[in-house]
Amino acid sequence: MSSLHQWIEDIWWQGNVPPVWLRMFEPVYAAINRRNLDRRAGRSIRPKLPLISAGNITAGGSGKTPFVIWLAGQLKDAAYAPVILCRGDGGTLSAPRQIEPDDDPALVGDEALLLTQQCGCPVIAGQDRVQASEMAAALGNILILDDGFQYRQLQRACDIVLVPAEGVGNGHQIPAGPLREPVSELARADIIIRTGPAHAVPLTTSREWQWQAEPGSLHDVMCTGAGLPEKVFAATGIARSQRFFADLESIGLDIAATRTFADHHRFTASDVEELTAPGHQVAVTGKDAVKLTALWPAGIPLWVLPQHGHGEAGLFDAVLTCTQERLQGR
Numbered sequence: 407m408s409s410l411h412q413w414i415e416d417i418w419w420q421g422n423v424p425p426v427w428l429r430m431f432e433p434v435y436a437a438i439n440r441r442n443l444d445r446r447a448g449r450s451i452r453p454k455l456p457l458i459s460a461g462n463i464t465a466g467g468s469g470k471t472p473f474v475i476w477l478a479g480q481l482k483d484a485a486y487a488p489v490i491l492c493r494g495d496g497g498t499l500s501a502p503r504q505i506e507p508d509d510d511p512a513l514v515g516d517e518a519l520l521l522t523q524q525c526g527c528p529v530i531a532g533q534d535r536v537q538a539s540e541m542a543a544a545l546g547n548i549l550i551l552d553d554g555f556q557y558r559q560l561q562r563a564c565d566i567v568l569v570p571a572e573g574v575g576n577g578h579q580i581p582a583g584p585l586r587e588p589v590s591e592l593a594r595a596d597i598i599i600r601t602g603p604a605h606a607v608p609l610t611t612s613r614e615w616q617w618q619a620e621p622g623s624l625h626d627v628m629c630t631g632a633g634l635p636e637k638v639f640a641a642t643g644i645a646r647s648q649r650f651f652a653d654l655e656s657i658g659l660d661i662a663a664t665r666t667f668a669d670h671h672r673f674t675a676s677d678v679e680e681l682t683a684p685g686h687q688v689a690v691t692g693k694d695a696v697k698l699t700a701l702w703p704a705g706i707p708l709w710v711l712p713q714h715g716h717g718e719a720g721l722f723d724a725v726l727t728c729t730q731e732r733l734q735g736r
Contacts, residue, residue, distance in 0.1 A: 411666075411669075412647075412666055414581070415645070417576065417582075417583075418575040418576055418578075418583050418584040419467075419572065419576075421575075421576055422576065423576070424578055424582035424583060428578075429578070429582045431581050431582070432579050432581065432582040435579060435581060436579050436588075439580075439586070443556060446556075446557070446559050450559050450560060450561050451536060451560065451561065453536075453539040453540075453543075453549060453560055453561070454539065454540070454543040455489070455539070455542060455546065455548055455549045456548050456549065456563040456729055456732075456733055457539070457548075457550075457551055457554075457560055457561070457562045457563055458549065458550050458551070458562065458563060458564045458725065458729060459550075459554030459555060459557070459560075459562040459564070459566060460473055460474050460477060460550060460551065460552060460553070460554060460566045460568065461551075461553050461554045461555025461557075461565075461566070461567055462555060462567065462568055462569075463567055463569060463586055463587055463589070463591065464570070464574055464575065464584040464585055464586065465580060465584045465585075465645070466645025466669055467570060467584075467644075467645040467646035467649070468568040468569060468570045469568060469570070469601035469617070469619050469715075470552070470568050471517055471520065471552075471693065473568055473599070473601065473617060474521060474550055474552050475521065475524050475715065476617070476619075476715035476716070476717070477550060477722075477725070478521075478526075478527055478550060479525070480722045480725075481548060481550075482527065484722075484726070486546075486548045487527070487545075487546035488525075488527050488546055488548050488549070488550050489527060489528045489529075489530065489542040489545045489546035489548070489549055489550070490521055490527065490528070490529045490530070490549075490550045490552055491529075491530055491531075491542060491549055491551050491554075492515070492518050492529065492531050492535075492552035492553065493515070493531065493532070493533060493535070493552070493553060494514055494515035494518045494531035494532055494533070495515050495516070495517055495553075495670050496511065496512075496515040496516045496517065496670030496671075496672065496697075497511065497512060497513050497514045497515030498512065498513055499514055499533070500532065500533050501532055501537075502530050502532030502533075502534055502535070502538035503530065503531065503532060504528055504529070504530050504541070504545070505518050505521075505529045505530070505531055507519075507523050509522070510700075512672055515531055516670060516693045516694075517552070517670075518531035519696045520692055520696050521552070523696065527546065528542065528545040530545075535551065535554075535557060535559070535560060536560060539560060555586075555595070556586060556587070562732075563728070563733050564596050564597065564728040564729040565595050565597070566595065566596065566597045566599060566725065567595040567597070567599070568599050568600075568601050568617075569601070569606075569614075570600070571600050571601060571603070571605070571606040572602065572606075574589055574609070577589070589609060592609060592610050592612075593610070596728045597725060598610060598612055598614045598615070599615045599616070599717070599721070600615070600617070602618055603620075615717065615718060615720075615721045616718045617715065617717040617721060618715065618716065619713040619714065620714055620715075620716075621653040621654070621657050621713060621714075622711070622713065622714050623657070623712075624657075624659075624711055625709070625710055626707040626708060626709055626710075627708050627709075628704070628706065628707055630706065630707045632687075632707040635659070635687035635689075635707075635709065636660060637659065637660040637661070637662045637686075637687065638659050638660070638661060638686065638687045638688065638689040638709060639661075639662055639665070639681065639684060639687065639688045639689065640654055640661050640664045640665075640690075641667070641681050641688055641694070642665075642666060642667065642691050642694050643666070643667035643668060643669060643671030643673070643693075643694055643697075644691055644694070645669045647666045650691055650711070651664060653711060653713075654689060654711060657711075659689070662686055663684070663686065665680070665681065671697075672697065673694075673697045673701060675701055678698065678701045678702060682706055687707060687709060688707075689709040689710070690708065690709070690710060690711075691710070691711060692710055692711075692712060692713070694710075695708065
């Protein structure tokens with residue numbers, strides 16, 4: 407499955423013309439998706455707390471999770487008490503629940519657990535984020551809806567869409583390309599943010615802000631006391647894994663080998679046996695680490711590459727202004 411996943415991502419992001427059989431399904435997906443989105447918008451409700459949505463127009467790989475972590479930190483610094491609502495991708499939750507730092511990622515999802523551990527604010531995960539917003543009303547004073555651009559059941563005070571600096575890949579909709587919706591739907595967004603270090607060609611005539619996550623220093627989540635490696639075995643289960651490999655190389659590490667899994671892959675004991683068998687120093691992302699630590703053998707380092715995000719000057723003020731103006735216009 408991982409090789410198929412990588413093959414599809416290559417078609418999406420390397421400008422390759424999609425095969426005819428993928429293009430045949432594109433209009434089917436587009437029609438069903440449009441009907442579903444319109445139905446959701448028609449029965450949307452206004453949550454009790456002001457809501458900032460952070461979402462994508464492409465399928466994964468736009469830096470949304472580190473952006474949500476950054477946004478929660480900015481709100482806390484501005485004396486807000488944010489609560490994050492997320493779907494719990496990679497987990498089995500259906501009914502919403504507040505996530506605890508020691509929850510099982512197989513139940514609550516990798517992103518929900520990572521957000522809980524890194525944001526220091528309440529995180530509620532579950533398929534029904536309308537119900538989650540009701541639960542959140544007693545926990546804070548502002549909501550962050552993770553992956554919310556297509557979740558139109560909740561009205562938002564500020565609608566943010568993140569688009570990678572590389573753009574929208576081959577420009578096709580799923581399954582022929584990475585687009586969840588046509589690029590024209592960016593007109594719904596209040597703020598468009600281009601993520602990544604490269605200067606991005608604007609997709610719209612609107613102001614497009616810049617935000618990026620930079621790699622920090624490797625740390626061993628198993629706390630074995632091992633010295634920092636110079637060469638690593640890079641393994642990950644995220645969308646567009648090449649970004650992780652490039653980040654490792656950018657901090658001066660040699661990559662001895664790589665292993666890619668599908669996004670939100672649920673790691674097993676056999677996966678861990680495969681990763682540790684070569685005797686390499688294994689490096690993963692934070693999203694991988696929350697799933698691997700419970701399975702990882704004691705005494706063997708598990709190196710994690712953290713991400714530190716920052717936006718261009720004025721971005722957070724623009725988010726606050728957008729939110730406040732929308733609330734005043736209610």
